[in-house]
Amino acid sequence: QQQVKQSPQSLIVQKGGISIINCAYENTAFDYFxxxxxxxxxxxxxxxxxxxxxxxxxxxRFTISFNKSAKQFSLHIMDSQPGDSAxxxxxxxxxxxxxxxxxxxxxxQLTVNx
Amino acid sequence: xxxxxxxxxxxITATGQRVTLRCxxxxxxxxxxxxxxxxxxxxxxxxxxYNGEERAKGNILERFSAQQFPDLHSELNLSSLELGDSALxxxxxxxxxxxxxxxxxxxxxxVL
Numbered sequence: 001q002q003q004v005k006q007s008p009q010s011l012i013v014q015k016g017g018i019s020i021i022n023c024a025y026e027n028t029a030f031d032y033f034x035x036x037x038x039x040x041x042x043x044x045x046x047x048x049x050x051x052x053x054x055x056x057x058x059x060x061r062f063t064i065s066f067n068k069s070a071k072q073f074s075l076h077i078m079d080s081q082p083g084d085s086a087x088x089x090x091x092x093x094x095x096x097x098x099x100x101x102x103x104x105x106x107x108x109q110l111t112v113n114x
Numbered sequence: 115x116x117x118x119x120x121x122x123x124x125x126i127t128a129t130g131q132r133v134t135l136r137c138x139x140x141x142x143x144x145x146x147x148x149x150x151x152x153x154x155x156x157x158x159x160x161x162x163x164y165n166g167e168e169r170a171k172g173n174i175l176e177r178f179s180a181q182q183f184p185d186l187h188s189e190l191n192l193s194s195l196e197l198g199d200s201a202l203x204x205x206x207x208x209x210x211x212x213x214x215x216x217x218x219x220x221x222x223x224x225v226l
Binding site for chain 2: 032034036041042043044045046049089093100101102103104105106107
C-alpha cells in the first residue's frame, strides 16, 4: 500500500496557538517522511523531514513527531503566525539508488488568524 | 527559488489539443518527477525519470507521455486534452542522497 492519510483537511488557528497536522502511512518500507509547505501560486517547498531512527525532530517553531510502531507522524507548529497560512503536505518515500518518488497526503489548508 | 524551471507558467487550450510542458531540473540532479495537482486536490505522482530512463510510473493516463533528454531536461506531453486535465503540473528534481524533492513553480493548464 502506497497511501498516506492526512488530517485535518483544514485548520484554523489563532495567532500564537499551536497547529497540529497528523499523517498515517501503511507501507513499512517508507523511510523518509518530509513535510512540504505550499503557498498559493507556488510549488511545494520542503519544510522539515525525519527518518525513522529518531522519534522527534525540531527546527525552530516546527517539530515532527514520529511513531514508528503506530505508523504515524505529525507536524506541530508552535506560536503559529499569519505568515504560516499555507497548505501543508506530509509525504513518505522509500530508499532508492536513483531516488524515490514521494507519496503525498491530501494536504491541510492552515489559516492563522491575526 | 528552487532551481527547477518550468515553462510555460500558464497555458490555455481547447479540448482535443496537445500540449508540451517543459522542465529543467536543478544543476546536477539526475532524477525528474512529474506531479499533477488538480483544484483542491493533493499531489498525484505521474512519472519519474532518472538519467534519461523511466524509473517509476504512477497514475499517468495513456494520453500523457514524458521523456528526459540527454541534457536532463524533461518534457511532459499531454494529448487529446479533456476538461478534466485542467490542473497544475509540477516538475521536481531530487537529491538522491537525501531524498529531498525540489519543485518548480508549476505549469497551470486550462482546457476550455
